[in-house]
Amino acid sequence: MSKHTKLNRSTIRRVLRLIRPYAGLVALTLTLAAITVFTTLLAPVISGKAVDLILGPGQVDFAGLGKLAVAMAATILCTAVSQWLMNVVNNRITFQVVRDMRVKAFEQMEILPLKYMDAHRPGDAISRITTDVEQFSDGLLMGFTQLFTGVLTILGTLGVMISIDWRIALVVVALTPLSIFVARFIATHTYSMFKVQSETRAEMTSLVEELVGNEHLVRAFGYESRAESRFERINLDLQKCGVRAVFFSSLTNPCTRFVNSLVYAAVGVLGAFAAIAGSLTVGELSVFLNYANQYTKPFNDISDVMTELQNALACAQRVFDLIDETPIVPDAPDAVVLPAGAGSVEFEHVKFRYASDVPLIEDMNLRVWPGQRIALVGPTGCGKTTLVNLLMRFYEINGGCLKVDGHPIDTVTRDSLRANLGMVLQETWLKSGTIAENIAYGKPDATREEIIEAAKKARAHSFICRLPHGYDTVVAEDGGNISQGQRQLLCIARVMLRRPPILILDEATSSIDTRTEVLVQDAFEELMKGRTSFIVAHRLSTIKNADQILVMNAGNIIERGTHDELLAKGGFYARLYESQFAKA
Numbered sequence: 001m002s003k004h005t006k007l008n009r010s011t012i013r014r015v016l017r018l019i020r021p022y023a024g025l026v027a028l029t030l031t032l033a034a035i036t037v038f039t040t041l042l043a044p045v046i047s048g049k050a051v052d053l054i055l056g057p058g059q060v061d062f063a064g065l066g067k068l069a070v071a072m073a074a075t076i077l078c079t080a081v082s083q084w085l086m087n088v089v090n091n092r093i094t095f096q097v098v099r100d101m102r103v104k105a106f107e108q109m110e111i112l113p114l115k116y117m118d119a120h121r122p123g124d125a126i127s128r129i130t131t132d133v134e135q136f137s138d139g140l141l142m143g144f145t146q147l148f149t150g151v152l153t154i155l156g157t158l159g160v161m162i163s164i165d166w167r168i169a170l171v172v173v174a175l176t177p178l179s180i181f182v183a184r185f186i187a188t189h190t191y192s193m194f195k196v197q198s199e200t201r202a203e204m205t206s207l208v209e210e211l212v213g214n215e216h217l218v219r220a221f222g223y224e225s226r227a228e229s230r231f232e233r234i235n236l237d238l239q240k241c242g243v244r245a246v247f248f249s250s251l252t253n254p255c256t257r258f259v260n261s262l263v264y265a266a267v268g269v270l271g272a273f274a275a276i277a278g279s280l281t282v283g284e285l286s287v288f289l290n291y292a293n294q295y296t297k298p299f300n301d302i303s304d305v306m307t308e309l310q311n312a313l314a315c316a317q318r319v320f321d322l323i324d325e326t327p328i329v330p331d332a333p334d335a336v337v338l339p340a341g342a343g344s345v346e347f348e349h350v351k352f353r354y355a356s357d358v359p360l361i362e363d364m365n366l367r368v369w370p371g372q373r374i375a376l377v378g379p380t381g382c383g384k385t386t387l388v389n390l391l392m393r394f395y396e397i398n399g400g401c402l403k404v405d406g407h408p409i410d411t412v413t414r415d416s417l418r419a420n421l422g423m424v425l426q427e428t429w430l431k432s433g434t435i436a437e438n439i440a441y442g443k444p445d446a447t448r449e450e451i452i453e454a455a456k457k458a459r460a461h462s463f464i465c466r467l468p469h470g471y472d473t474v475v476a477e478d479g480g481n482i483s484q485g486q487r488q489l490l491c492i493a494r495v496m497l498r499r500p501p502i503l504i505l506d507e508a509t510s511s512i513d514t515r516t517e518v519l520v521q522d523a524f525e526e527l528m529k530g531r532t533s534f535i536v537a538h539r540l541s542t543i544k545n546a547d548q549i550l551v552m553n554a555g556n557i558i559e560r561g562t563h564d565e566l567l568a569k570g571g572f573y574a575r576l577y578e579s580q581f582a583k584a
């Protein structure tokens, strides 16, 4: 058995498990499908009987026709109602299943380790939770509505046709595969063309993205004409494969119709002979013709449904893959809540690697007393952010022990650990909502007074007051209406409100104007009062005021001490200081 089939089978089993809680509704939809098919197949029988009541001029059984007309009306009504109810039930099953699936995927997102995010493109999880689930839902709905009725229609029509005249029924059964074969043949050929088309389209999208995203580079290096010829080539390819794909796919309908018409004609001719020979009434012939038509139709529908279901299963599998990802190590069963403490931190022989074969932090030892200011300096990639990641327990250490206020961090709950740590990073993040909601992000029950108090301390109050709706001004997620520096002030206010004993600050100020920078600096100073602070330092003043400077290189602390001590030592720090700060 191929890996693909095995995968499909296990995916189908999981999809069925998701549907199981709605077994009652599935039984109902099956019953409704059976009623719909039964009444649909009954209509031609009634009209056939009506034909047999019209024998010729003056030989019409009006009373009998009247009864049949009533029966026909009731049948049509019944078909309509059962079909409608079936759609309602199918929608309900599908949307409930899809909701359950989204809930599972979303819950998983919350407990995925950051390692997963590192290994996947940012849009990956989003597309699994939105697009893939959507496509799965479409396929499932189509499967429910068309697969049951299609299969039942085929079985029903076949049964009735055999009961009327098994020989003609045999002709229908023998000729129908021709239509399926033609449809398959065209579909497999067009599939590869559509694939080329979507690949070429993706190539074009990435070229456009590349050019638009780097417009200044394109112009600066005079790349325009080469970009144009690349674009023209892809555009021409896209046109060619698009035309071919659509040409071939548009053949499907006329070809299958042609074959179906052949079946219809064969039944007509054979039926006419049978009617002349007296083994078939004219009414029965009309029923037969009708059934021959109904019998072939679901075959085409079912091949569409199968394609859609295959796609739906592939999408479901992508969602299941996300759900199956190993989550973060849960809090220990006996994990305690870390009380708000003084703010001491200890690294004892800490070892950590992102990838098992790439050494990074091999044996880190560090003791930070409550209220100390620690400046982290070092060249890019030396491990400053990694240190912060470990302290926040975004990643698990591979060895040694990391303690906050004497508690190893894996013995306390993550929530309580993070409540003791406040973080203001270079990349400011705001949620779409009001200024007040953004400040209260980490303390939703904060009063308006507390929010204003925090904003004042964070030097954000005066700019907030100048906004059109003050604290109720809505900011977009990308913070379009406020400057980068103001965003940072809001993030400082957010931490100020929570008053955590330990701070992690990244004071990069590259995109902040000088006036706001002074405010940010003041706000940082206010925030750090009486708190233990780890600062990814970029300012000379911060470094000079630090109780301890940790000089890092390739994941290790290579020097530590105060500014003066390190300068006197004349080592790595002294050289770094010379190259980065002394000239400033």
Ligand SMILES: Nc1ncnc2c1ncn2[C@@H]1O[C@H](COP(=O)(O)OP(=O)(O)OP(=O)(O)O)[C@@H](O)[C@H]1O
Binding pocket: 118, 354, 355, 360, 378, 379, 380, 381, 382, 383, 384, 385, 386, 387
């Ligand atoms: N998620 C990750 N997966 C694998 N390797 C990583 C990951 N994040 C960082 N690294 C690697 O770990 C090392 C330390 O990175 P880190 O981000 O801690 O450096 P940094 O000192 O903060 O750098 P910068 O000053 O540029 O922000 C680098 O070699 C980096 O390539």
